Amino acid sequence: MVVAVNTTFTLAYDVYSNVPGAAVVYKYIRDSHQNDPVRTLLELVFVVVMAWYFFNNKPKAKDEVKLTEKEIQDLCDEWEPEELVPRMTEFQNSDLENMAVIAGAAGTKCKLADGKERLNFASNNFIGVMNSESIKDKAIGALHKYGVGSCGPPGFYGTLDVHMELEQAIARFLGVESSIIYSQGFSTVSSVIPAFSKRSDILVVDDACGMAILKGVELSRSIVKFYRHNDMKDLENVLKKINESTKKKPLTRRFIITEGVFQAHGDMCNLPVIMALKEQYKYRLILEDSLGFGCVGQTGRGTPEHFGIAPADVDIYCATMANSLSSSGGFCAGRKEIVEHQRLSGLAYTFSASLPAILAVSALEALKILEANPNLSVECQQNAMAMREILLKAGIPQIRVADGYQTTPIIHIRLTSRLSTREEEELVLQEVVDQCIRDGVIVSRAKYVEGQELHLPVASVKLMASAGHTRRDSEKAAGIVRDAFRKVLKAHRLA
Amino acid sequence: MESFSNTNSSWPNLRGSIATNVFVLVFLRMGLGLIPGITVEAAWTITNLLYYSITFIMFHWVLGVPFALNQGEFEDMTLWEQMDKGEPFTPAKKYLTVIPILLFLISTHYSHYDVPTFGINFIALVIVLIPKFPSMHRVRIFGINQKSNTD
Numbered sequence: 001m002v003v004a005v006n007t008t009f010t011l012a013y014d015v016y017s018n019v020p021g022a023a024v025v026y027k028y029i030r031d032s033h034q035n036d037p038v039r040t041l042l043e044l045v046f047v048v049v050m051a052w053y054f055f056n057n058k059p060k061a062k063d064e065v066k067l068t069e070k071e072i073q074d075l076c077d078e079w080e081p082e083e084l085v086p087r088m089t090e091f092q093n094s095d096l097e098n099m100a101v102i103a104g105a106a107g108t109k110c111k112l113a114d115g116k117e118r119l120n121f122a123s124n125n126f127i128g129v130m131n132s133e134s135i136k137d138k139a140i141g142a143l144h145k146y147g148v149g150s151c152g153p154p155g156f157y158g159t160l161d162v163h164m165e166l167e168q169a170i171a172r173f174l175g176v177e178s179s180i181i182y183s184q185g186f187s188t189v190s191s192v193i194p195a196f197s198k199r200s201d202i203l204v205v206d207d208a209c210g211m212a213i214l215k216g217v218e219l220s221r222s223i224v225k226f227y228r229h230n231d232m233k234d235l236e237n238v239l240k241k242i243n244e245s246t247k248k249k250p251l252t253r254r255f256i257i258t259e260g261v262f263q264a265h266g267d268m269c270n271l272p273v274i275m276a277l278k279e280q281y282k283y284r285l286i287l288e289d290s291l292g293f294g295c296v297g298q299t300g301r302g303t304p305e306h307f308g309i310a311p312a313d314v315d316i317y318c319a320t321m322a323n324s325l326s327s328s329g330g331f332c333a334g335r336k337e338i339v340e341h342q343r344l345s346g347l348a349y350t351f352s353a354s355l356p357a358i359l360a361v362s363a364l365e366a367l368k369i370l371e372a373n374p375n376l377s378v379e380c381q382q383n384a385m386a387m388r389e390i391l392l393k394a395g396i397p398q399i400r401v402a403d404g405y406q407t408t409p410i411i412h413i414r415l416t417s418r419l420s421t422r423e424e425e426e427l428v429l430q431e432v433v434d435q436c437i438r439d440g441v442i443v444s445r446a447k448y449v450e451g452q453e454l455h456l457p458v459a460s461v462k463l464m465a466s467a468g469h470t471r472r473d474s475e476k477a478a479g480i481v482r483d484a485f486r487k488v489l490k491a492h493r494l495a
Numbered sequence: 496m497e498s499f500s501n502t503n504s505s506w507p508n509l510r511g512s513i514a515t516n517v518f519v520l521v522f523l524r525m526g527l528g529l530i531p532g533i534t535v536e537a538a539w540t541i542t543n544l545l546y547y548s549i550t551f552i553m554f555h556w557v558l559g560v561p562f563a564l565n566q567g568e569f570e571d572m573t574l575w576e577q578m579d580k581g582e583p584f585t586p587a588k589k590y591l592t593v594i595p596i597l598l599f600l601i602s603t604h605y606s607h608y609d610v611p612t613f614g615i616n617f618i619a620l621v622i623v624l625i626p627k628f629p630s631m632h633r634v635r636i637f638g639i640n641q642k643s644n645t646d
Binding site: 198 | 585588596599620
């Protein structure tokens with residue numbers, strides 16, 4: 001026993017005297033020891049921690065699989081790349097082949113490839129100014145003065161006097177402090193949402209909102225809560241739940257997001273209730289009014305005007321200029337701070353070339369026409385009402401027309417009984433569309449990017465009312481659509 | 496591949512940041528030593544505490560980045576957590592862990608701390624070391640310094 005202890009000590013001493021630097025360590029420990037073994041022990045712990053951290057390396061993934069060269073080779077040989085562009089289905093192919101092609105300029109009436117002129121109810125030309133002579137004249141003037149494109153983002157020599165004029169004109173028209181022009185209608189709201197709402201901010205979104213809003217919501221990386229389409233009780237429930245779950249947590253930015261006129265349903269949001277709830281729960285409102293601006297309300301000032309609310313009370317008001325204004329691009333209107341913030345933080349504004357002058361001038365001219373003829377909006381609504389009335393009174397139980405708000409210009413006609421597949425429904429509706437085109441009215445099915453919508457809306461035939469049509473033309477067109485439905489449904493024995 | 500780099504947290508990986516650390520420490524200790532009437536123990540303790548508190552505030556207390564980056568991805572993360580995409584045991588994290596410990600060991604060697612002074616230095620070092628452990632990644636003990644509401 002004693003011998004064993006002794007040999008151990010001798011061995012230890014041998015190691016000590018043979019390892020270089022051991023004397024330094026010994027001296028260090030002796031000097032630091034200061035007759036207090038606890039301190040030395042604590043220091044030793046630190047040395048161990050230091051060594052542990054220094055010599056440790058990144059932990060390897062536990063489920064890492066080691067493959068041999070042969071296995072790797074086999075896997076590579078087996079691999080077949082997925083097609084870059086997925087093969088189109090038979091339905092998609094026929095859809096493409098049978099697409100109506102417009103020859104020449106589009107307008108309230110337009111010629112198809114066969115040379116026959118037809119009434120156009122498939123364009124978002126709500127106040128009927130598409131390709132009007134005065135806009136064409138102004139556009140030609142702008143083309144001669146400014147050329148074709150701006151080739152620069154607004155912050156880098158892309159801003160022209162006409163852009164600033166248009167921004168002021170829109171702000172004046174809506175009665176808000178300021179507005180900002182985007183060069184793409186779709187990316188306006190997709191850019192506005194992430195400009196204000198960041199990670200850990202809260203968005204409350206109507207679940208019938210279209211792809212532009214959904215993309216913006218996705219890009220913002222915020223916390224998203226959806227409420228059932230136009231269900232104000234559900235909205236309040238969602239707001240209450242959020243309030244409860246964030247009671248003790250720091251305040252974040254919060255927004256309610258809705259479309260003014262819903263593209264998928266043709267109805268309007270319940271703006272007065274939403275305004276009341278946003279005040280009560282201290283949210284801001286982002287209103288996407290692409291289908292309402294210009295054609296809803298007594299003078300075309302959109303969904304807010306329809307409900308007697310000043311557009312200035314809506315915190316962030318977005319719309320495209322491609323619909324009512326028959327141009328291109330979009331705008332966002334609101335208080336000065338809201339607009340100025342976007343000039344550096346609205347990515348679609350900062351990093352896109354500005355709207356070509358020719359389109360800005362066209363939009364400005366269309367806005368002037370709308371301002372000078374405030375009844376254009378009412379005419380569009382009356383046409384929409386007349387068309388809805390004919391379709392509602394058609395007495396075809398197999399079709400359904402959204403009739404919550406009769407005045408919106410977008411009319412969806414759906415089948416009441418669902419067929420076995422969506423494709424089958426679309427085929428029936430396409431027959432209706434083809435029949436209408438044969439009878440002299442251009443209409444279209446509502447088309448969506450499947451898999452990109454939150455809830456894919458039920459298939460429908462879409463009619464766009466316009467102030468450019470006379471009342472008689474509108475009624476005639478509605479009659480043709482009604483008759484086409486009757487005929488096709490009868491042929492399919494659905495009637 | 497990184498789609499963008501977090502410029503707020505990449506500087507500890509720069510060449511020369513170790514040398515800067517050492518230089519600052521030597522400068523601090525010598526500067527304090529020049530003040531007349533100050534004892535060796537006090538000079539070392541002040542050097543330790545200053546270094547510990549400054550690095551603690553820089554690496555483990557201040558949250559987020561001073562500019563807008565990736566929709567606020569880093570807004571509830573300390574600099575230590577942002578560094579090297581949150582991976583532990585990277586070279587920068589190694590030297591930033593080793594330096595404070597070495598500093599402590601050297602200071603105990605060159606001075607004769609009494610028990611309270613030793614205790615102060617010891618506790619300060621422990622506080623600085625705790626958030627450096629990999630298991631403390633994104634952990635907020637007792638909710639201290641908790642910022643955002645993760646849903």
